[in-house]
Amino acid sequence: MQRVYVKDRPPISTSQNQNINYDEVQPYVPGQPSYNDRPTCVAEHKPIPKPPVQKPIIQQHTGTIKKFDVNKHYGFINCDRTNKSIFFHITSLLNGIIPHEGDRVTFIIEDSDRGLRANNIKIK
DSSP: OOEEOOTTSOOEETTTOTTOOTTTOOOOOTTSOOGGGSOSSOOOOOOOOOOOOOOOOOOEEEEEEEEEETTTTEEEEEETTTOOEEEEEGGGBSSOOOOOTTOEEEEEEEEETTEEEEEEEEEO
16 A cells, blocks of 8 residues: 655545545655645734824915905915915904905915815904
8 A cells, every 4th residue: 555645644545535646745755845834824914104194384374365255255365475376265264354355364375185275364
């Protein structure tokens, strides 16, 4: 009776199972790596550290009210530093005073889901 040894398994006897395909069975040779020597698990799952979030530098900007629609409650400020029109909503006004075109204001520019937006607007 011929026996085939596979690492970590009991010997297989051909009399127990006549349908053994010897091409698929790997013999165990002590001291040599075999298919069964591969790691049984993948490396430990460790969470990937997130890079530190840098807080944006808050800068006070100045500008003039370019346009304000009282009915729609939004308008645009022409920034003195960037010469761009910045969107703002009436809820961003701190004084509660309705602005008019040409009013001088100070504000902070924030990034929103729709682009740049002026916040903390104070009318001078």
